[in-house]
Amino acid sequence: MNAIVWILWLTATMTFTLTTRNPLYIMIVLGGLFGLGNRLAKERNMTPWVLPNLRFLLTMILLSTLINGLFSHVGNTALFSIPQSWPLIGGDITLESLIYGVINGLVIGTLYILFNTINLALSTKQITRLIPHAFHPIAVVITIALTFFPSIQQRAREIKEAQMIRGNPMKKISDWIPIMIPLLVSSLENAILLAESMTARGFHKQTELQSPRALVSLILAAFMIFSGWILQMYRFPSLFFISLYILGTSLVTITLLTIGKQANVTRYHQETWTKTSMFSAALIGIYIAGFAFLALIGRLSTLGFSPYPRLHLPAIQTLGLIFSLIPLLPILVLHHD
Amino acid sequence: MIRYRLLGLLTDAFVFALGFFSLISPFILPQAMSLSSQTAAFPIMVSLIIMLCLLIMVFEAQSSLLDSKMIAFLAVLTAINAGLRFLENAIPGPGGFSPTFFLIILAGYFFGSRIGFLIGAMTLFVSGLITGGIGPWLPGQMITAGWVGQSAVLVSLLVKQLEWKDKPGEIILLAVFGALWGLFYGLIMNLWFWPFLGVGIGQTFTQTATALENFQRYLVYYLTTSLIWDTTRTIGNVLMITFMAKPVLKIFGRFQQRFSFFTQEDRVQP
Structure with missing residues (x-):
């Protein structure tokens, strides 16, 4: 697959993993990532890939559960108590806080494995080529x-x-x-x-790419995105922060494209866009657009899960199941290729 | 020229303020601590803002790379330093010991803030590419390592002020600087994920707590989880600088002269 498609896939999978916190969906994503990573590792004749990643995942779950269980005493189902006089950790150890810790560990582990997979999928040359x-x-x-x-x-x-x-x-x-x-x-x-x-060989002087105007544009764009984030935190109407996000991102893109055009770059061994890559890009594009639409109409919370205040089973929705199948796309593409 | 330098200084100040503010937002913005408003998006947003800061800094600093000499020099130094980090991954030293920081500090000290920043940031990126260490943590690592190299210029200003050049005080100052960054690096890098782990930690992160109280809680977290790790990095930096600084700075001095060749074009347009 084309490197840009891999980056789109990474963005989609990461966004979904960070949004849902539903353990079932995360487990499906993890299963897909393990399958994909294992396949890519085998293709590259690498030493066992699944086991070290599984070990990392389990360590993260254990650490996160311990930390959350010891420090957070939120939740209705108390398992046992630590004397209140003990600094920081004194209080009830609740089932809900332990489960929350497990979910946190799952999310961190999934992100780690996701990036490990992308490190396997993309060659150093492909990553270097992605530099604007x-x-x-x-x-x-x-x-x-x-x-x-x-x-x-x-x-x-x-x-x-x-x-x-x-x-x-x-x-x-x-x-x-x-x-x-x-x-x-x-x-x-x-x-x-x-x-x-x-x-x-005449490579003495590089094209002067820096210009004060471009630098100011980038600073302005960063400030817009940062301001959008602050407004979002303080629950301002979505129109304000989404506009700032869009303006900031557009300004960064336009500035980099404009400056990039001045660079004299030799192009050789260019990556090709195969039909499969184009199809995958379109599919991931629809996925991201669907996700953005759900976020706009405020429906993303239905994909989420919180064990507080009393532990209950996470809801399962067809939409969530479809979204959690995203790691399978590269497996299908690789199989097809 | 003065305008460009002023713009560079303002850029540095803005980027530092923005990056630092994003990292410490859980202490000063009560909303950043709210579980419902932030969930897991916090580290990603911080990473994104840090990435933008990095982008601006690299864009500003790359103006130093307008000729082949600087490109070749920086590339080779980055490759050596990435090799040292590879060594660190292959043969892990005790705790957070890393042999890469001393070269970043010495390069920043000798060649100035821009080169120092670029060596720091590029080392982490290239070693990330080689060791498969690309991830959301990388922008934070890159900018912090960049700050290590960039701030080393402060030592050179101090050495100049105290007239300690080529005196034992020069090495002592550099070693102290390396020791401080050994701790600060961990302190800054922890901030990236601490709120993420801490979202569910009711007693560690509370909206009603003041910035000072939350900072105290962070310090407790840091002391219990990271101090030993970072202390080994600090000791490593001090030892590496103590033993290596003098010969490495001598080599830098020698090669600075050898890299000063000019083309006819340079002489016509000085």
């Missing part, structure tokens, strides 16, 4: 750093071996100086060679 043209010098720095990285690692290994042969025990921090200094010197020598080669 307005940040062209930065993209060049990242590309060079990634290119140099393996040779620097190799050189570090060679210097370390040479030092060990000479009897350096490599136990104290001071023992690392004979590795760090030659590594730094030889790498910077290479940087000079690279700079000279770049200059000789």
